[in-house]
Amino acid sequence: MSESEEDMYDSYKSTDEEQELDLDEDEDEIFVEEDDTELNFTDVVAERNRKKNYEVEFNVHSVEGIVKSQDDEIIHVSNILGIQKQHAATLLRHFRWNKERLIERYMDDSGSVLKTAGVITDDSRVPKFMKVYGFVCDICCDDDNDLNTLALSCGHRFCRNCYEHYLTQKIKEEGESRRIMCMASNCNVIVDEKTIELAVSPEIHSRYRTLLNRTYVDDNEYLRWCPAPSCEYAVECHVPNTSLTRIVPTVECFCCHRFCFGCGLPDHQPSICMLVRKWVKKCEDDSETANWISAHTKECGKCHSTIEKNGGCNHMTCRKCKYEFCWVCMGPWSEHGTSWYNCNRYDEKSSQDARDQQAKSRASLERYLHYYNRFANHEQSAKLDRELYNKTEKKMEEMQQTSDLSWIEVQFLKKAVDILVQCRMTLKWTYAFAFYLVRNNQTEIFEDNQRDLEMAVEQLSELLEKPIEAEKITELKQEVLNKTVYVGSRREVLLEDTAKGLSEGRWEFQGFEELHE
Amino acid sequence: MSMALFTKRLAKELSDLKINPPVGIEIEEAETFKSWKLNLDGVDGTLYAGERFALEFRFSPNYPMESPEVVFVGNIPIHPHIYSNGHICLNVLYNQWSPVLSVRSICLSIQSMLSSCTCKEPPPDNSHYIRTARSSPKLTQWSFHDDSV
Numbered sequence: 001m002s003e004s005e006e007d008m009y010d011s012y013k014s015t016d017e018e019q020e021l022d023l024d025e026d027e028d029e030i031f032v033e034e035d036d037t038e039l040n041f042t043d044v045v046a047e048r049n050r051k052k053n054y055e056v057e058f059n060v061h062s063v064e065g066i067v068k069s070q071d072d073e074i075i076h077v078s079n080i081l082g083i084q085k086q087h088a089a090t091l092l093r094h095f096r097w098n099k100e101r102l103i104e105r106y107m108d109d110s111g112s113v114l115k116t117a118g119v120i121t122d123d124s125r126v127p128k129f130m131k132v133y134g135f136v137c138d139i140c141c142d143d144d145n146d147l148n149t150l151a152l153s154c155g156h157r158f159c160r161n162c163y164e165h166y167l168t169q170k171i172k173e174e175g176e177s178r179r180i181m182c183m184a185s186n187c188n189v190i191v192d193e194k195t196i197e198l199a200v201s202p203e204i205h206s207r208y209r210t211l212l213n214r215t216y217v218d219d220n221e222y223l224r225w226c227p228a229p230s231c232e233y234a235v236e237c238h239v240p241n242t243s244l245t246r247i248v249p250t251v252e253c254f255c256c257h258r259f260c261f262g263c264g265l266p267d268h269q270p271s272i273c274m275l276v277r278k279w280v281k282k283c284e285d286d287s288e289t290a291n292w293i294s295a296h297t298k299e300c301g302k303c304h305s306t307i308e309k310n311g312g313c314n315h316m317t318c319r320k321c322k323y324e325f326c327w328v329c330m331g332p333w334s335e336h337g338t339s340w341y342n343c344n345r346y347d348e349k350s351s352q353d354a355r356d357q358q359a360k361s362r363a364s365l366e367r368y369l370h371y372y373n374r375f376a377n378h379e380q381s382a383k384l385d386r387e388l389y390n391k392t393e394k395k396m397e398e399m400q401q402t403s404d405l406s407w408i409e410v411q412f413l414k415k416a417v418d419i420l421v422q423c424r425m426t427l428k429w430t431y432a433f434a435f436y437l438v439r440n441n442q443t444e445i446f447e448d449n450q451r452d453l454e455m456a457v458e459q460l461s462e463l464l465e466k467p468i469e470a471e472k473i474t475e476l477k478q479e480v481l482n483k484t485v486y487v488g489s490r491r492e493v494l495l496e497d498t499a500k501g502l503s504e505g506r507w508e509f510q511g512f513e514e515l516h517e
Numbered sequence: 518m519s520m521a522l523f524t525k526r527l528a529k530e531l532s533d534l535k536i537n538p539p540v541g542i543e544i545e546e547a548e549t550f551k552s553w554k555l556n557l558d559g560v561d562g563t564l565y566a567g568e569r570f571a572l573e574f575r576f577s578p579n580y581p582m583e584s585p586e587v588v589f590v591g592n593i594p595i596h597p598h599i600y601s602n603g604h605i606c607l608n609v610l611y612n613q614w615s616p617v618l619s620v621r622s623i624c625l626s627i628q629s630m631l632s633s634c635t636c637k638e639p640p641p642d643n644s645h646y647i648r649t650a651r652s653s654p655k656l657t658q659w660s661f662h663d664d665s666v
Binding site for chain 1: 522525526529579581582583609613615616617618622
């Protein structure tokens with residue numbers, strides 16, 4: 001890990017941890033090694049031993065954390081380059097927070113970096129309000145002598161009112177933040193954050209800060225907002241985009257939403273993002289159509305056109321190639337002889353051949369439907385299991401009343417439903433995974449794992465649906481606890497195997513030529 | 518407050534245009550501060566000499582912080598940056614707008630755009646654009662690839 005990443009991480013630590021670390025500064029190392037819950041990047045080796053193959057390291061940041069880490073970066077760059085903080089901020093934003101590139105390019109040719117980024121570092125011309133005798137504002141044409149005016153370091157001077165209007169328009173109406181330029185035509189000097197604070201109302205300024213935070217996260221490859229509705233946390237995860245074919249970086253926000261850091265979709269382990277995209281698209285395009293085709297049509301034995309029989313007799317003539325055949329047995333019509341209109345030739349050789357051929361071309365469709373139906377089934381079940389949450393809550397109350405179990409002792413039920421829903425999500429995506437997977441010796445282990453998890457999930461699901469009998473509560477609790485642990489461990493085994501396979505390049509996926517170069 | 522700036526500024530621009538009109542530019546109609554119509558004459562010695570066009574300016578109350586909507590109406594000039602529905606591909610009307618620009622400076626920019634034209638032909642994607650464009654050119658995502666004309 002580079003020093004800068006460490007710095008970044010350090011700056012993200014919550015204040016609690018920081019205080020603790022400060023106290024234990026002298027015995028920092030010992031402290032880190034002893035504490036199991038502490039996620040510390042300096043302790044990489046120990047961390048790796050503990051971490052499962054399918055898990056990634058990540059941190060969740062509050063808005064305050066996001067603000068602080070921006071400030072730290074700005075101060076750092078401002079010290080290194082010897083420029084004022086607001087200018088360091090503009091430069092960092094211009095370089096999309098790629099500090100290393102900024103510093104390198106700045107050392108190379110500071111003049112051109114400043115020019116393209118729209119920064120003038122002239123300490124003698126710090127923007128401030130002033131009255132200028134004889135000044136006429138080019139925008140509002142006001143020329144009062146006590147007019148307050150403001151100029152950025154480019155020297156283009158306008159009145160205070162116009163500046164406020166302009167900035168308010170940019171921030172409030174256009175949602176602009178880091179690229180607000182001087183009002184003069186053809187001047188690319190950026191209105192720095194200090195000047196904006198000076199010129200706008202507190203309400204607009206707070207909106208401006210929010211927009212800046214948003215772009216900070218959006219511009220940063222290793223940060224992503226939690227996509228859950230109205231959640232304000234951002235997650236930091238150092239898995240680059242280029243690794244997404246070998247890893248499924250699944251993170252969990254403080255709000256409990258689990259999602260993929262790579263694409264932002266809900267947890268889709270064990271399938272990689274690329275496969276998920278393709279599968280979702282295929283299902284949107286194909287699933288309903290494929291279902292209907294499968295149920296209502298057959299294929300011409302000769303040219304394989306899809307034919308729907310919409311009435312009439314069994315004597316079919318393909319509109320495309322004029323092949324005549326029997327709808328019932330699929331054999332050529334010419335061989336039906338005198339038994340026309342009453343097909344009893346189902347088992348004869350030529351009909352059998354025709355059907356075999358048909359079966360082969362249908363197999364790929366059926367194969368897709370096989371996986372799709374299972375995928376859709378788990379999705380549906382997971383929805384029903386969420387309703388189970390409500391039922392479970394009632395059950396938990398009931399348990400507290402009918403037995404001497406306390407509130408804390410009935411929490412196992414909720415935990416069981418949590419695990420159940422999570423396992424269903426995993427199972428769901430194993431079917432997309434399996435659809436694209438090329439079968440070989442390796443895939444058998446995967447299929448066994450999939451089957452084991454599937455069975456365990458269904459058993460736990462059934463158990464949770466059972467009505468509660470007061471005298472059997474202790475037994476039920478034990479059974480649910482055992483099953484929950486078992487289901488969880490099955491999921492772990494499956495994910496461990498698939499993740500390991502991904503990182504080793506053990507899986508081969510069909511239709512992803514880009515993966516196997 | 519915004520109304521005050523908007524009306525004050527347009528009133529000033531109007532009187533300037535009346536007192537000191539640029540060559541080949543004339544106010545046709547400016548009854549309200551919502552929209553103005555101006556006539557634009559093709560400059561002598563250019564491909565548009567002797568032709569007269571009409572420009573319509575529509576102002577929002579955020580003018581001049583926000584650019585005006587500017588389109589040709591009626592007789593539309595044939596020009597590689599002007600679509601046959603009157604929309605004009607000119608950066609200062611969109612992302613390069615600055616509040617110091619004015620009706621006068623926009624008219625002059627458009628006039629010079631016409632004058633520097635060497636070949637009277639419509640934009641290459643004209644037929645596609647006019648089928649898909651929204652009514653206001655400000656809703657189009659413009660890309661400005663050619664600064665020479």
